[in-house]
Amino acid sequence: MNRLFLPMGFVSLMLLVAACSQPVRQQEGSDYKLMTVERTDRTLTTSYTAVISGRQSVEIRPQVSGTITEICVSEGAKVIKGQTLFVIDQVPYLSALQTALANVKSAEAAVATARLTAESKEELFQEHVVSDFDRQTAQNSLLEAEATLAQAKAEEVNARNNLSYTVIKSPVNGVASMSSYRVGALVNSSITTPLLTVSDDEEIFVYFSMTEQQILSLVRQYGTMDKALAEMPEVELRLSDGLMYAHKGKIDAISGTTDTETGAITLRAVFPNPERMLRNGSTATIVFPYVKNGVFVIPQEATFEIQDRVYVYKVNGEGKAESAQVTVFPLNDGKEYIVERGLEQGETIVAEGAGLIQENTQVANSLQEKQ
Template structure:
């Protein structure tokens, strides 16, 4: 029994040793790893960012004086022009205040004229040495006081006139009127928290989105400055919430240049035309930024492996797989990498299973030619 057990053990060891040798021989021979010869290709990549849509101008219209609404001059949803009257607040008290201010100005003007005539008379008497210097200075002070009273009255009249004009609540911009809950008889004031109505200029729409600090630093390093990066951006697309793509292209026109301390991101803005009024303020969408790369080296991601955030590929040199560090474009489609450094046209690489290879593995030239031939036929 003992002899039989020893015989079985020796037989198992021999089988294992044979298997290991066969595996090692397969690895040295290159196994069944496919190879590919690199050549320049064109690729278009894209990346999406969540965005919030706002109108070019979205203004909350508020009253600047208190009173009761006597007339609503706008229809909800209607097109309005800058300066168009939207609401009228009771004007009676403000007209009365203006009349009172105008009367005060008239009184002050009469007082100023009287004080000026008195001063002129005192000056003549003083020149003839009829009155003392004290009386002349008193007349001068009375005239200055009358002038100040006139200026104050004029200022109050201007304020009263402005307040009367504020009873006509006007649109500050061209755009479309929103909804309002204020009707004739409603009491409003300059301190109210709710707006009377919103006016939105939707002729152009802004889509606000954000990039991470790392992405912005990468752009700065690549283009030298944020201004250069801004000029380099291609036209962008807008993917709406229903999955459709907006018909007009947009342009990124603003990079804030300030990092939000809370989110660690930098805000950006793209502008889109809105002639058909399809875009609405407050909507959600995705900004799609395309990246066109021409005549670039493209390899499968399966041809690479990663160590400590560095990416490597196996280049075939003198019949052996040689581990080669590469630098890839930061944007990819999940299946391929665009190689920026480390590989060039004409290089032969192992196109799959790079994570299972070892540096120095022998790769058959015959297999390489077959793989290339199969790739051409496919």
């Protein structure tokens, strides 16, 4: 048998020509992930940096000058309203009270004498023994003595108050802070640093801020500011160690003004504090839930943006992609969007890679086939 031997280069060239002469088979658009949008309920959470404050945080300062002679509270201890915290040297204030009491007695004696004189002058005037001038002078002396008595009594009250101020008591129930003052320290009403701070922490106020746009969104959701405040969901608190606080709180106040520098609005949440775990001045994170019912939820991969506008690709009856603008809820979890406008129940969209698709791309053999 005769065999024909061809050079290897010639064989390769012939195979290449044959391959190029065969038509390329175009793959149908079946590699795109699609989804049919359905209404559902979704809760989103977002976090806000917060500052913790006691329900009442009172700075304890002296109202009189003097040397601290007693400290009657331990730092960090629980105190009750009316409990003695500090005692200031009482000796000069006791002396001032004794002087005031003596002045009152002297003034009372002067009033009694002036009254007798005035009554005597009145009788003598009626008998035409003394002139009207003498009678009027006696009455004026009585008025002057009475004024002096009133002044002496006022000084007595002031002396008693000053003496009482030497015993410094807690005006509220709470927990005492640390103090930098010790027995022997000289204090007065103008000291810069308070003796200590008493924080009423049965309930804790947690302050945080939202943007004006977020507040407006909540108002639109609920109808009015009052309804938004009344119907806001309970919030949670993430402590500085990253763990969640055991009790939920309720937002009970929204500031009536907007910070002109930051555009933020302050809110206040109230949390119970039965274990005394939360402390005045601490920091934490408010976890705020947004509850959305009957909404469309789509992956963020199903969207693309053009000039801050969000679009999706809807699939028409021929299986082709058609871009459509949608309005999404301002907050998201980084993975999904809540669509407020632009989609209808039962519509099919491209669920992934929307940013890589062009208009009228064939993404399905037909919409009916995919469904």
